[in-house]
Amino acid sequence: MAMSRDEVFKKVESVLVDALGVDEDEVTEEATLTGDLGAESIDFLDIVFRLEKAFDIKIPRGELFPDDILNNPDYVENGRMTTAGLIQLKRSMPHANFSEFEKDPSVSRMPDLFTVKAIVDFVALKLNQSGNRAEAAS
Amino acid sequence: MRWMWIDTFVAFESGKRAMAVKNVSRSEDHLHDHFPGFPVMPATLMIEGMAQTAGVLVGEARNFREKVLLAKIRRARFDDYCTPGDRIRYEAFIETVDEAAATTHGIVYKEDRPIGEIDLMFSHADNAATNLGLPGHNFVFTDQFMDLLTAFNVKAAN
Numbered sequence: 001m002a003m004s005r006d007e008v009f010k011k012v013e014s015v016l017v018d019a020l021g022v023d024e025d026e027v028t029e030e031a032t033l034t035g036d037l038g039a040e041s042i043d044f045l046d047i048v049f050r051l052e053k054a055f056d057i058k059i060p061r062g063e064l065f066p067d068d069i070l071n072n073p074d075y076v077e078n079g080r081m082t083t084a085g086l087i088q089l090k091r092s093m094p095h096a097n098f099s100e101f102e103k104d105p106s107v108s109r110m111p112d113l114f115t116v117k118a119i120v121d122f123v124a125l126k127l128n129q130s131g132n133r134a135e136a137a138s
Numbered sequence: 139m140r141w142m143w144i145d146t147f148v149a150f151e152s153g154k155r156a157m158a159v160k161n162v163s164r165s166e167d168h169l170h171d172h173f174p175g176f177p178v179m180p181a182t183l184m185i186e187g188m189a190q191t192a193g194v195l196v197g198e199a200r201n202f203r204e205k206v207l208l209a210k211i212r213r214a215r216f217d218d219y220c221t222p223g224d225r226i227r228y229e230a231f232i233e234t235v236d237e238a239a240a241t242t243h244g245i246v247y248k249e250d251r252p253i254g255e256i257d258l259m260f261s262h263a264d265n266a267a268t269n270l271g272l273p274g275h276n277f278v279f280t281d282q283f284m285d286l287l288t289a290f291n292v293k294a295a296n
Contacts, residue, residue: 018213042209045239046259052234061238 002131008055009120015050016116019043027116034111044114051119057126064122065114066092070107081105095122142282143187144228147194147290156195157229158286160187164222179220184228184246185211188256192230192242194287196260197279199235204262205278209239211258216246218253225249228256238262 013027020037033039039047044065052059062068069075069092075085086105090098096113144158162169162179169177189208197206220226227247234241239261246254263272 042259042261045261046210046212046241049234049239049241049259061236 003124003127005120005124008124008127009116011054012051012116012120012123015047015054016119019046019050029115029117029120031116032112033114033116033119037116039114047119051123055123055127057123057130059126063092064095064119070110076107079107081107081110093118095119095125142190142286143183144190144286146293147191147286148227149229150195150198150287150290150294153195153199153232153235155229155231156191157227158187158191160226160228162220162222162224162226169222177222179224179226181214181216181219184216184220184226184254185214185256185258187226188228188230188244188246189258190283191228192232192244192258193260193278194283195230195232196235196240196242198287199232199240200262202276202279204264205272205276206240206260207263207278209259209261211256212241213255213257215256216254218248218251220248220253 009029013024016022016027016033016037017024020033020039020043022037026037031037033044033047048059048061048064051057051064066089069085069089072085072088075082075088081089086098086102090096093113096118097115098113101109101113144160147156147158149155149157164177168180168183172178172180193206193208197204225248227249228244229247230242230244232240233243239259241259242257244256244258245252246256
């Protein structure tokens with residue numbers, strides 16, 4: 001049976017509580033991983049590993065938290081994302097909300113895209129895709 | 139300096155599980171200060187012992203191609219302490235391992251009794267961090283660590 005968004009949120013919440021040592025009430029939809037929950041770079045990989053285990057899904061590296069875009073000189077200029085970079089980033093992160101970031105696409109503001117809501121949406125999308133595949137196969 | 143916090147391997151299943159032993163001795167310097175008159179094996183050094191057990195297991199799983207660095211203590215819990223004369227066993231299991239990193243689950247035993255759990259995460263530095271300025275040679279798996287494995291294989295063969 002498909003998992004409700006609420007159930008997905010609860011599981012993501014418990015992953016973040018374990019991975020970052022935060023309290024449950026700190027894990028709100030809008031909370032950013034680095035700014036609000038104190039995640040460091042190595043925690044991002046830990047979160048990916050834990051999500052894979054909790055939801056029994058495979059998450060290719062760079063899919064949830066794309067970082068290779070920043071290494072492309074066409075996509076970053078003077079510390080800001082270029083138009084092409086922004087298009088590429090949006091394509092890579094359909095699970096993120098860009099409305100604030102677009103106003104000032106500084107690279108230093110990129111961590112603000114990684115919110116709890118983005119993770120929940122990403123996992124929901126992932127579960128939906130694998131559900132569709134299972135249905136098509138049966 | 140010998141930064142070795144395991145004495146020998148007693149089990150090694152490539153890519154899966156390893157168990158190492160550490161005999162706590164009153165002649166170890168750190169036990170004189172931790173604590174005076176009440177020597178206790180520091181929990182931090184037990185985490186290091188587990189990291190060495192699990193680190194060799196992870197390194198061997200990929201033929202020691204990468205520099206396997208302890209990146210994060212995901213969880214550590216101790217229900218008892220160890221004192222001189224105790225035989226500590228560290229049992230490590232690989233949970234995940236890929237190009238960038240690995241995670242392990244570990245159980246600490248005092249003699250035959252489980253007294254703690256240590257879950258770790260390792261980074262494969264060659265692949266995950268190319269700009270750290272690390273030396274080119276594999277400074278993690280020195281001869282001392284490789285000797286541990288050789289000794290285990292020799293013992294297992296006899």
